[in-house]
Amino acid sequence: MSNTNDKPTVLIVGAGLGGLMLGALLEKQGIPYTIFERATTVKPLGSGMAVGPTLLPVFQQLGIYDAFIPLGKRIVLTPFYKESLESYRPTDHIAIEEFTGYSQYLVARPDLYDLILKQVPAHKIHFGKRVLNITEEDNKVTVYTNDNGMHVGDIVVGADGAYSAVRQRMYDRLKARGELPKGDQEDLPFSCTCLVGQTRALDPVKYPIIKEDTCVFPTVLGKDKPFSWSIMLTAQGSFAWCVIHHLNEQTSKAAMEQRFRNNDNAEWGAYPAQVMCDETRNFPIPLGEGLSTLGDLYDLAQKDLISKVMLEEKVFQTWYSGRVVLLGDACHKLHPSGGHEYQTERLPAVQVSFKNSQLMSKFMEKSFIGAIILFLITHMPMWLWRLARHRYPDHLTK
Ligand SMILES: Cc1cc2nc3c(=O)[nH]c(=O)nc-3n(C[C@H](O)[C@H](O)[C@H](O)COP(=O)(O)OP(=O)(O)OC[C@H]3O[C@@H](n4cnc5c(N)ncnc54)[C@H](O)[C@@H]3O)c2cc1C
Known part of the structure; x- marks a missing residue:
């Protein structure tokens, strides 16, 4: 663990409603986290x-x-x-x-x-930081941002929307290892x-x-x-x-x-x-x-x-790999008239929502x-x- 009290440090990519909601829940639980958001305001x-x-x-x-x-x-x-x-x-x-x-x-x-x-709390959200890459090594995960920043944690959550960079990096690695399902290789x-x-x-x-x-x-x-x-x-x-x-x-x-x-x-x-x-x-x-x-x-x-x-509109099949996990529109994007993680628990509900929204x-x-x-x-x-x-x-x- 990257901190002293045995709780994992969570790095959240994206301060949309999904990323913020996770931040609010972690705040309540006293779990350390940082949010990176590409928008400046x-x-x-x-x-x-x-x-x-x-x-x-x-x-x-x-x-x-x-x-x-x-x-x-x-x-x-x-x-x-x-x-x-x-x-x-x-x-x-x-x-x-x-x-x-x-x-x-x-x-x-x-x-x-x-x-x-x-x-x-404001100091836990970094606006104007676009996440460009993520690497995993020695039981740690590192997030690289556009200002040459390097941030080390235990878990990365990709809450970065329908065109998720976190998903893209995760899928590139899985694809290179031949482990990405065909459906996940297709565009949204x-x-x-x-x-x-x-x-x-x-x-x-x-x-x-x-x-x-x-x-x-x-x-x-x-x-x-x-x-x-x-x-x-x-x-x-x-x-x-x-x-x-x-x-x-x-x-x-x-x-x-x-x-x-x-x-x-x-x-x-x-x-x-x-x-x-x-x-x-x-x-x-x-x-x-x-x-x-x-x-x-x-x-x-x-x-x-x-x-x-x-x-x-798409529900991706692969929601996590190693220390990286996806949330919200990054793994299931629905039509607004449908509306709505983890995978075992939430996927059936999301699939129902997906059919409903279709x-x-x-x-x-x-x-x-x-x-x-x-x-x-x-x-x-x-x-x-x-x-x-x-x-x-x-x-x-x-
Ligand atoms: C500005 C805005 C307006 C919206 N308006 C509506 C609406 O009117 N009705 C409706 O039904 N839905 C709307 N949505 C979508 C709705 O909010 C989402 O479908 C839902 O809340 C799920 O949110 P999310 O957090 O998973 O993704 P999103 O809301 O898409 O949030 C993703 C966040 O990640 C950030 N991000 C993306 N890439 C990176 C990166 N590489 N590094 C760091 N940050 C990154 C984005 O800037 C964004 O803030 C809107 C979304 C946005 C962003």
């Missing part, structure tokens, strides 16, 4: 995220549940709309509360990020691009809808266009949005080429975000007076906090299977919905 990026029965018990154990609740807006109904703004029957979340004892809350990603960031497929952002806090006199005491969370399914768009009311009186462009083989190839042309491995690029804003600004939204198109929301947001992301993304796109799922969701009687929740809790509480 944290930008309040992203849309809204649903937090519910999977995460809330962990928040209770961390002692942050009471601080979290006022940040979130309880989700009771999630209505779906046709592009004509005719609504389908809304999905009722009360059954989740009845079944798990926890509500679901919509929270703006920057607020969730800030809350978890506060659980980690991606099926959608997604535009996320949030308006500033709105004036309740001008926009009375923000006075609603539960989350207003409509999703509109495009009619003749491969788009769906969700809008979420936050507890701070802003609207977050997530616009999804469902790609086919051709458009997916074009998006990938554009990404390489822009050298856009940052994933949250401003230029492509502007193009997607222009493309989608006339899409209708059911929020009433003054908020009738997505463009109305874009105009109420700070432009440089709107971002566009490629949405990959179903959800199918239903949002224009496909035959999507039409069937939409029909089931909007016509299923409540008693059957409750029964399904008891029979398939993992599918329904993520």
Whole structure:
């Protein structure tokens, strides 16, 4: 062990929600750790995220549940709309509360990020340090950063997102030894691009809808266009949005080429975000007076906090090797409409989430299977919905 009290020293790569959450848990346990993050500053990026029965018990154990609740807006109904703004029957979340004892809350990603960031003492996070390489020797593991830094520990956790450098280094070594499964050698497929952002806090006199005491969370399914768009009311009186462009083989190839042309491995690029804003600004939204198109929301947001992301979907088979282990999007990247380590314990749950998120993304796109799922969701009687929740809790509480 690299420290004196027999506890392993953990080096965490990436201060996204996954890396920070691990930091918060290790902090609570008194296990030494350091986090390395390539970004120099944290930008309040992203849309809204649903937090519910999977995460809330962990928040209770961390002692942050009471601080979290006022940040979130309880989700009771999630209505779906046709592009004509005719609504389908809304999905009722009360059954989740009845079944798990926890509500679901919509929270703006920057607020969730800030809350978890506060659980980690500032001196334990090193911003502006990109991890370039990792070596293992003499029961130690060393992380090399872009500022010629060398950091020795006992375990490295790759919490560095979908394009994980930690995973890449681990897989290069396993591949050279002929030990990397074929599926893990293939690129991450991606099926959608997604535009996320949030308006500033709105004036309740001008926009009375923000006075609603539960989350207003409509999703509109495009009619003749491969788009769906969700809008979420936050507890701070802003609207977050997530616009999804469902790609086919051709458009997916074009998006990938554009990404390489822009050298856009940052994933949250401003230029492509502007193009997607222009493309989608006339899409209708059911929020009433003054908020009738997505463009109305874009105009109420700070432009440089709107971002566009490629949405990959893949569960990797190999999550660890030697003293290196992966966490979060680095080993399982899901569609945001699905949402969700260790391997023996978590892989089955992640695989369920993965299938679930694939179903959800199918239903949002224009496909035959999507039409069937939409029909089931909007016509299923409540008693059957409750029964399904008891029979398939993992599918329904993520
Ligand atoms: C800015 C941002 C906005 C997001 N917005 C949304 C949203 O609106 N809705 C949604 O559903 N999901 C969103 N996500 C994704 C969501 O947060 C993640 O899917 C989920 O929280 C899992 O997070 P993660 O920590 O595994 O990975 P990530 O959130 O991707 O975090 C990975 C972190 O690792 C850092 N990193 C990468 N490579 C290196 C390296 N070599 N060295 C050091 N650090 C490195 C990255 O800068 C990043 O901070 C967003 C992610 C980010 C980063």
